[in-house]
Amino acid sequence: MPVRMCVVCRGRFEKAELSRVISGDDGEIRLDKTGKAQCRGAYICRECLKTAEKKRALERAFKRRVGHEVYERLIREAEEK
Numbered sequence: 001m002p003v004r005m006c007v008v009c010r011g012r013f014e015k016a017e018l019s020r021v022i023s024g025d026d027g028e029i030r031l032d033k034t035g036k037a038q039c040r041g042a043y044i045c046r047e048c049l050k051t052a053e054k055k056r057a058l059e060r061a062f063k064r065r066v067g068h069e070v071y072e073r074l075i076r077e078a079e080e081k
């Protein structure tokens, strides 16, 4: 099982325990559910996804502004998995 690092807590997790967040070609930030999208991505563990907004984790990962609604949507999408 491949192991990846969470960009927020820097803990190491198996890929299945992480959500891969990507910034698509259209500029939209979303979850990469296939884990195979060829673009800039950041892995975030489940616990950190909930606190990511407070820590501005995605702003730092993607070097752009990320709105409240984006964080909310990612949390929702992660729960749907």
Ligand SMILES: [Zn+2]
Pocket: 006, 007, 008, 009, 010, 011, 044, 045, 046, 047, 048
């Ligand atoms: Zn984490």
